[in-house]
Amino acid sequence: MNDCCNTGKPHCRNKYIVYALIPLAILVYAFLDHGVDFLVYSVFNLDKTAHLTAAIRFFLYDTPKVLLLLTVIVFVVGIIRSYFSPEKTRKTLEGKPLFIGNVMASLLGIVTPFCTCSAIPLFIGFVESGVPLGVTFSFLISAPMINEVALVLLFGLFGWKTALLYVSTGLIIAILAGWIIGRLKLERFVEPWVYEIKAGDFAMAEQEKTFADRIEAGYTAVVDIVSKVWIYIVAGIAVGAAVHGYVPENFMASIMGKSAWWSVPIAVLIGVPLYSNAAGIIPILQALLEKGAALGTALAFMMSVIGLSLPEMIILRKIIKLPLIIIFISIVAAGIMIVGFIFNLIF
Numbered sequence: 274m275n276d277c278c279n280t281g282k283p284h285c286r287n288k289y290i291v292y293a294l295i296p297l298a299i300l301v302y303a304f305l306d307h308g309v310d311f312l313v314y315s316v317f318n319l320d321k322t323a324h325l326t327a328a329i330r331f332f333l334y335d336t337p338k339v340l341l342l343l344t345v346i347v348f349v350v351g352i353i354r355s356y357f358s359p360e361k362t363r364k365t366l367e368g369k370p371l372f373i374g375n376v377m378a379s380l381l382g383i384v385t386p387f388c389t390c391s392a393i394p395l396f397i398g399f400v401e402s403g404v405p406l407g408v409t410f411s412f413l414i415s416a417p418m419i420n421e422v423a424l425v426l427l428f429g430l431f432g433w434k435t436a437l438l439y440v441s442t443g444l445i446i447a448i449l450a451g452w453i454i455g456r457l458k459l460e461r462f463v464e465p466w467v468y469e470i471k472a473g474d475f476a477m478a479e480q481e482k483t484f485a486d487r488i489e490a491g492y493t494a495v496v497d498i499v500s501k502v503w504i505y506i507v508a509g510i511a512v513g514a515a516v517h518g519y520v521p522e523n524f525m526a527s528i529m530g531k532s533a534w535w536s537v538p539i540a541v542l543i544g545v546p547l548y549s550n551a552a553g554i555i556p557i558l559q560a561l562l563e564k565g566a567a568l569g570t571a572l573a574f575m576m577s578v579i580g581l582s583l584p585e586m587i588i589l590r591k592i593i594k595l596p597l598i599i600i601f602i603s604i605v606a607a608g609i610m611i612v613g614f615i616f617n618l619i620f
Contacts, residue, residue: 328518351494407455
């Protein structure tokens with residue numbers, strides 16, 4: 274470790290950058306609320322009762338808060354992910370029976386690197402190595418649906434209970450949907466060429482990593498992810514600020530509230546074909562909830578957007594046939610709607 278740092282390698286420099294920014298991040302987060310109030314009411318001298326003031330304060334407070342929380346969580350998750358390569362995940366799931374495999378695959382999907390573009394090699398590697406189809410789908414559902422961006426935004430904007438609710442319901446949907454697909458014996462809907470390819474063609478080399486390497490993995494994750502989603506976060510918070518400041522109280526209750534029973538299926542039907550980033554949706558949901566939208570309806574919309582994205586369906590069509598895609602979407606959408614209805618009844 275010391276030899277590495279004496280050479281001035283980038284990952285060693287990044288390690289010291291991380292150590293220096295930790296106390297700064299804690300300080301900013303601790304004084305953010307009072308700092309924004311001072312800026313809005315003392316420096317800008319804005320009227321506390323004005324709609325514009327409410328919108329401006331919402332934007333100035335939520336933007337640094339969400340970006341700060343996002344950076345911290347992505348960094349931590351980046352370190353955790355360095356322990357779970359796709360190849361190691363595939364080997365872990367080999368030979369696991371149905372349901373136990375569904376549970377393990379769903380849990381691994383949370384921490385394993387996954388994006389839409391990696392769907393094909395992961396799917397082929399899993400299927401060819403003998404991982405049951407239903408277990409494979411549990412992983413494919415869990416990995417994109419329960420992502421660190423959505424988790425940190427929910428935690429920062431709504432608290433740990435809502436974040437835990439999001440993770441637990443996402444896991445239940447992934448486990449049960451994968452189990453149902455496995456019980457239906459739908460292997461005939463996988464394109465034949467998938468079974469002809471050896472998983473070794475897609476294997477990723479395993480390398481021993483030092484703690485400095487894992488710090489670098491967390492740093493790289495922050496640079497990669499935050500640089501891509503910050504614009505969505507700012508745009509989403511801007512829209513949320515407008516809703517927060519100008520939409521009349523309880524307006525959303527009439528179209529997304531508990532009394533509107535049809536709001537959950539409509540939210541899912543809209544969300545399934547819609548492609549958007551979780552970073553841009555969640556700040557908007559925060560403002561909608563404040564105006565009377567039901568939690569179950571809002572969560573159903575969010576989960577359908579990030580869990581059943583159109584690009585993922587297009588890529589999966591290259592490896593599975595249309596009937597299986599339709600079954601996959603239907604089962605997951607039904608699970609999301611059930612979650613929406615249940616939480617509208619409870620909360």
